[in-house]
Amino acid sequence: MLQREFVFQLFKGKPKFTTEDYIKQNENSYQISQFSKNIDFYKNRAGLRKKYPFYDWYNELIMNYATSHNNKCLLLYDLNFLKEAKEECKTAINTVPDFVPAYFNFGSIYLKEKEYEKAIEAYERIIQIEPTNLKAFNHIIVIYTNNLKNEEKASEYLEKYKKNREN
Numbered sequence: 001m002l003q004r005e006f007v008f009q010l011f012k013g014k015p016k017f018t019t020e021d022y023i024k025q026n027e028n029s030y031q032i033s034q035f036s037k038n039i040d041f042y043k044n045r046a047g048l049r050k051k052y053p054f055y056d057w058y059n060e061l062i063m064n065y066a067t068s069h070n071n072k073c074l075l076l077y078d079l080n081f082l083k084e085a086k087e088e089c090k091t092a093i094n095t096v097p098d099f100v101p102a103y104f105n106f107g108s109i110y111l112k113e114k115e116y117e118k119a120i121e122a123y124e125r126i127i128q129i130e131p132t133n134l135k136a137f138n139h140i141i142v143i144y145t146n147n148l149k150n151e152e153k154a155s156e157y158l159e160k161y162k163k164n165r166e167n
Protein backbone atom coordinates (compact mmCIF):
# COMPACT_ATOMS: atom_id res chain seq x y z
CA MET A 1 0.00 0.00 0.00
CA LEU A 2 2.78 2.42 0.87
CA GLN A 3 4.60 1.58 -2.35
CA ARG A 4 1.59 2.55 -4.45
CA GLU A 5 1.17 5.82 -2.55
CA PHE A 6 4.89 6.53 -2.93
CA VAL A 7 4.80 6.03 -6.70
CA PHE A 8 1.61 8.09 -6.98
CA GLN A 9 3.15 10.97 -5.01
CA LEU A 10 6.39 10.66 -6.97
CA PHE A 11 4.63 11.17 -10.30
CA LYS A 12 2.52 14.03 -8.94
CA GLY A 13 5.80 15.81 -8.34
CA LYS A 14 5.27 16.17 -4.58
CA PRO A 15 6.78 13.12 -2.89
CA LYS A 16 5.45 12.86 0.65
CA PHE A 17 7.64 9.86 1.28
CA THR A 18 11.40 9.95 1.12
CA THR A 19 13.48 7.20 -0.37
CA GLU A 20 14.35 6.15 3.18
CA ASP A 21 10.65 5.68 3.96
CA TYR A 22 10.27 3.54 0.86
CA ILE A 23 13.31 1.41 1.77
CA LYS A 24 12.13 1.04 5.39
CA GLN A 25 8.69 -0.11 4.23
CA ASN A 26 10.29 -2.75 2.01
CA GLU A 27 12.54 -3.89 4.86
CA ASN A 28 9.54 -4.21 7.18
CA SER A 29 7.60 -6.16 4.54
CA TYR A 30 10.61 -8.43 4.10
CA GLN A 31 10.87 -9.01 7.87
CA ILE A 32 7.18 -9.85 8.14
CA SER A 33 7.49 -12.33 5.28
CA GLN A 34 10.54 -13.91 6.96
CA PHE A 35 8.63 -14.31 10.23
CA SER A 36 5.75 -15.85 8.28
CA LYS A 37 8.15 -18.32 6.63
CA ASN A 38 9.60 -19.25 10.03
CA ILE A 39 6.11 -19.75 11.43
CA ASP A 40 5.17 -22.02 8.50
CA PHE A 41 8.41 -23.97 8.94
CA TYR A 42 7.83 -24.63 12.64
CA LYS A 43 4.16 -25.39 12.10
CA ASN A 44 5.01 -28.01 9.48
CA ARG A 45 7.72 -29.55 11.68
CA ALA A 46 5.39 -29.66 14.68
CA GLY A 47 3.06 -31.86 12.63
CA LEU A 48 5.77 -34.51 12.51
CA ARG A 49 5.15 -35.34 16.16
CA LYS A 50 2.22 -37.53 15.18
CA LYS A 51 4.52 -39.63 12.98
CA TYR A 52 7.56 -39.56 15.27
CA PRO A 53 6.40 -39.05 18.88
CA PHE A 54 9.79 -40.00 20.33
CA TYR A 55 11.71 -36.99 19.00
CA ASP A 56 13.14 -34.80 21.75
CA TRP A 57 13.20 -31.68 19.60
CA TYR A 58 9.43 -31.22 19.62
CA ASN A 59 9.47 -28.90 22.65
CA GLU A 60 12.20 -26.81 21.03
CA LEU A 61 10.15 -26.53 17.84
CA ILE A 62 7.09 -25.40 19.77
CA MET A 63 9.13 -22.78 21.61
CA ASN A 64 10.64 -21.54 18.33
CA TYR A 65 7.14 -21.39 16.81
CA ALA A 66 5.91 -19.24 19.72
CA THR A 67 9.03 -17.06 19.53
CA SER A 68 8.49 -16.48 15.80
CA HIS A 69 4.94 -15.29 16.46
CA ASN A 70 6.18 -13.10 19.29
CA ASN A 71 8.86 -11.54 17.07
CA LYS A 72 6.29 -10.86 14.39
CA CYS A 73 4.12 -9.27 17.09
CA LEU A 74 6.98 -6.93 18.03
CA LEU A 75 7.46 -5.83 14.44
CA LEU A 76 3.74 -5.25 13.91
CA TYR A 77 3.63 -3.28 17.17
CA ASP A 78 6.48 -1.07 15.96
CA LEU A 79 4.56 -0.49 12.72
CA ASN A 80 1.47 0.39 14.79
CA PHE A 81 -0.61 -2.56 13.52
CA LEU A 82 -1.95 -3.29 16.99
CA LYS A 83 -4.83 -5.60 16.03
CA GLU A 84 -2.52 -7.85 14.03
CA ALA A 85 0.09 -7.73 16.80
CA LYS A 86 -2.51 -8.96 19.31
CA GLU A 87 -3.35 -11.89 17.06
CA GLU A 88 0.32 -12.89 16.90
CA CYS A 89 0.60 -12.65 20.70
CA LYS A 90 -2.52 -14.79 21.12
CA THR A 91 -1.05 -17.45 18.85
CA ALA A 92 2.21 -17.45 20.81
CA ILE A 93 0.32 -17.80 24.10
CA ASN A 94 -1.95 -20.52 22.73
CA THR A 95 1.16 -22.42 21.68
CA VAL A 96 3.07 -21.93 24.94
CA PRO A 97 0.64 -20.79 27.68
CA ASP A 98 3.36 -19.56 30.07
CA PHE A 99 5.28 -17.58 27.43
CA VAL A 100 6.23 -14.44 29.39
CA PRO A 101 7.49 -12.29 26.45
CA ALA A 102 4.08 -12.51 24.76
CA TYR A 103 2.36 -11.27 27.93
CA PHE A 104 4.79 -8.35 28.05
CA ASN A 105 3.85 -7.53 24.46
CA PHE A 106 0.15 -7.74 25.32
CA GLY A 107 0.76 -5.29 28.16
CA SER A 108 2.60 -2.91 25.83
CA ILE A 109 -0.18 -3.09 23.23
CA TYR A 110 -2.86 -2.36 25.83
CA LEU A 111 -0.79 0.52 27.18
CA LYS A 112 -0.55 2.01 23.71
CA GLU A 113 -4.32 1.65 23.35
CA LYS A 114 -4.76 3.24 26.82
CA GLU A 115 -6.55 0.14 28.12
CA TYR A 116 -4.77 0.21 31.46
CA GLU A 117 -6.81 -2.45 33.27
CA LYS A 118 -6.10 -5.01 30.53
CA ALA A 119 -2.42 -4.08 30.61
CA ILE A 120 -2.36 -4.68 34.35
CA GLU A 121 -4.03 -8.07 33.82
CA ALA A 122 -1.28 -9.05 31.36
CA TYR A 123 1.44 -8.03 33.80
CA GLU A 124 -0.34 -9.81 36.66
CA ARG A 125 -0.32 -12.99 34.58
CA ILE A 126 3.47 -12.63 34.32
CA ILE A 127 3.65 -12.34 38.11
CA GLN A 128 1.63 -15.57 38.41
CA ILE A 129 4.18 -17.29 36.18
CA GLU A 130 7.28 -15.61 37.66
CA PRO A 131 6.46 -14.19 41.12
CA THR A 132 9.69 -12.17 41.36
CA ASN A 133 9.65 -10.61 37.89
CA LEU A 134 10.77 -7.05 38.63
CA LYS A 135 9.81 -5.70 35.19
CA ALA A 136 6.19 -6.81 35.54
CA PHE A 137 5.91 -5.24 38.98
CA ASN A 138 7.57 -2.09 37.68
CA HIS A 139 5.11 -1.79 34.77
CA ILE A 140 2.13 -2.21 37.10
CA ILE A 141 3.49 0.36 39.56
CA VAL A 142 4.13 2.85 36.74
CA ILE A 143 0.60 2.36 35.35
CA TYR A 144 -0.97 2.95 38.75
CA THR A 145 1.28 5.93 39.47
CA ASN A 146 1.34 7.76 36.13
CA ASN A 147 -1.79 6.69 34.28
CA LEU A 148 -4.41 5.77 36.87
CA LYS A 149 -3.09 8.15 39.57
CA ASN A 150 -3.57 5.56 42.30
CA GLU A 151 -0.59 5.79 44.66
CA GLU A 152 -2.20 3.40 47.14
CA LYS A 153 -2.36 0.53 44.62
CA ALA A 154 1.17 1.33 43.44
CA SER A 155 2.55 1.03 46.97
CA GLU A 156 0.54 -2.18 47.44
CA TYR A 157 2.30 -3.76 44.45
CA LEU A 158 5.65 -2.51 45.71
CA GLU A 159 5.01 -4.33 49.00
CA LYS A 160 3.93 -7.49 47.11
CA TYR A 161 7.19 -7.40 45.17
CA LYS A 162 9.24 -7.06 48.37
CA LYS A 163 7.34 -9.96 49.96
CA ASN A 164 7.78 -12.21 46.88
CA ARG A 165 11.47 -11.41 46.66
CA GLU A 166 12.04 -12.37 50.30
CA ASN A 167 10.36 -15.79 49.84
